[in-house]
Amino acid sequence: MKKNVLLCTWLFLSALAGMACTDKQNRAVPVEVTMTKAKLFDKIKGGWAGQTIGCTYGGPTEFRYPGTMIQDYIPINWPDGYIKWYYENEPGLYDDVYMDLTFVDVFDRLGLDAPVDSFAVAFANAGYVLWHANQAARYNILNGIMPPESGHWKNNPHADDIDYQIEADYAGLMSPGMPNTASEISDKIGHIMNYGDGWYGGVYVGAMYTLAFVSDDIEYIVTEALKTIPQQSLYYQCINDVIQWYRQYPDDWKQTWLECEKKYSEDKACPEGIFVPFNIDATINSAYIVIGLLYGQGDFAKTMDIATRCGQDSDCNPASAAGILGTMLGYSHIPEYWMSNLKEVEDMDFAYTTISLNKAYKMSFDQALQVIERNGGKVEAESVTIKTQAPTAVRYEKSFEGLYPVEVVAYGRGQGKTLKEVGDLTFEGTGLILAGDVRAKDESYVAVIEAFVDDQLVETIKLPASYRVRRHELFWIYGLPKGKHTVSFKWLNPVEDADIRCSKTIIFSDAPRINQR
Template sequence: MGLTHGEHANGELPRAELADRVLGGWTGRIAGNMLGKPVEQGDHWTRERIDAYLRLTGALPLTDYLPPPPPGATGFELRPEWRQCVRGGIDGSCRDDDIDWSILGLRVLETYGFAFTTEQVGREWLLRMPYLQTFTAERAAYRNLANGLRPPLTATYDNPYQEWIGALIRADVHGWTSPGDPRRAASLARRDAVLSHTGNGVYGAMWAAALIASAFTAPDVRCALETSLERIPASCRLARTVRDTMALHEAGLDWSATLITQAERTAGLGWIHTVPNAAVLTAGLLYGEGDFSRTIALTVRGGLDTDSNGATAGSVAGVRCGAAAIPPQWSEPLRDRVRSAVFGFDGVGIRELAERTVRLAESA
């Protein structure tokens, strides 16, 4: 299968370790998503504003969910759902599309197997995902599906969001079910992504899936990043941005200087575009230095699409360390329960989702 950097196929991972890593991926994704959700508005919640809020609330260094806003604070308006995703208010995960898409991807694999088609992905969207719970490229593709268009036209017709982050946030399940096999993970993610995205939007999904698959077996996160880049065109802007971020880290720049540099290099793309978010995510993974809390905290503090980036960083970090090593302040408030807009899945247990994912990984 072309495995590199010492990676090996799933058959060499003991089942108990695989189960712990997959549960870590699900738990980390949900925790990272919840951490970033209150400040998900990248044009308002800049990196500087997020850190100002954390200083105001005495939450630096950030080692737990965001604190609630202090009475009378102005200029720090959180998203409307903030009460359900700040310290002391979390009682199970609140609904979010970043988690809905992982659940729907799991449903696609359970229903159609690993030979699923892009058309079948679209069918599951129409059957199980409410239209108003989709956004940007996914909403455009959903509308196109409902109007009778077929892939790849669903991605290109009247869709100005083709390179935004939506396909990347759908990719995790393809990594979780392809442990140690980034080539396969990227192939699965591509088949899903082309329903709604093109170019760097598709490459973002392939990169994220390969990164998560690599995280199971690579010796460190930098090796996982290097392996994931082998699965997308070396000359695409996404690959160049990830490599640039890795080079800045290796050159000894601190986290803040790296993000300032990359913000200048990706200026004008907008806060939901795949490329600048990949820089924030890559920096969070590298400067997180293998520590779960530090990884998701730095990623969310990096701004832009905070809940999506926090979710992907949490997935990678959770796979790396396993569920048992995730600090309890992240996992315990989730109560092993997921709110979801996906038909038939609201209230599902995180452990159940992980067990179903492991069964798929073992059947591959």
């Protein structure tokens, strides 16, 4: 009898614990959330401030630790005047921020219904230098391939890269408590430069920002925001695994990092990341954001430090993590240790813009008020009432399906080989990328080449010598019938003092090539 009573008591207490756990994981924010305008403004400021601080903190480590974590004994410094130094000496560090501000500025000038072409043209013609999916999209837009085709993987070998993920903060900051509204904004703008898992990076980051306005539970924010991502995607599976590993190893972020490396560290698409430790793929870098947020447990410094020490794009990842946490905490609750450096620059315009942090705070706040009203909320003299949204999944997309790199042919270090020296490219597979660039004394020069596959003209390509408007790769083609193919080129307008240099060829097939031993 006594054993039965004890057993029943144990079962009852276990059930209560299970219910509490389930409630924590599934509880929703209220249908309506009312807060003062001052609190809303404080949270928006916290998001921008956190992003800028995080970007600066991780700046010196960016891509210095590909495929490895930054060990605890390696110091990451925070001297006085640090942010101002970067503003004045290396302003390109803040591409995370001034890219966002391009879109914030278009909304400010043209309103919430600004067409996607306005964002695309502003982005493509901006004075800043770009890389990866952003640069591929810029080239596409300047050459008549507009969104969403500009970000589609068949037109953009970097479609799964991190680019929109680091730029989506604005969408969350202008959509407090409304993850689906942020997803709609990201559908339009995120497809300028990304597709599939690359797009999902921005959708997810934007959703976490929106929920940070209405919840102070990091695990809830991370888990609930994931509902915006289709479950069949690799991106969802990776982030979901990180959450489960966190629950399995709640005191050891390095174990979760290691599990993530074992399962998700392959980059099969970005030309710079194939067969090397470098990985700018959105999926793995989003995992590092989530590791920072979960194991940071609401502590600003700890969150930022862990997201940085995960490595790879280790300025962008702490920028996103600190921006999300900064939104949750609010500007007024970010420790002064970090804020003293920030306050020195709040009236200084970011490079390539006429927008300072103080201007960005106000612009995002004004846009958030408009979005709140448009989505059924209320804006009153001193307060706002937000109609919150239960997140729903965006549509499923997959880039580079059935495409696997099987061989890289490198053309030496440094100068590479000329297009003439490379000659015809004969290969066995289903696709190919030729990486390289045009070098000319006259930066206005644009080389024009014809590309032939199996003696059929497939593309006439303009290759600017200017780095700002360059084509990120010289040529690529996917989806060929599996078999032997030959790619050849004809340079239509060669001039003296100009070269088309080739760095490597990447060959793809419909299955990985496994070593047989």
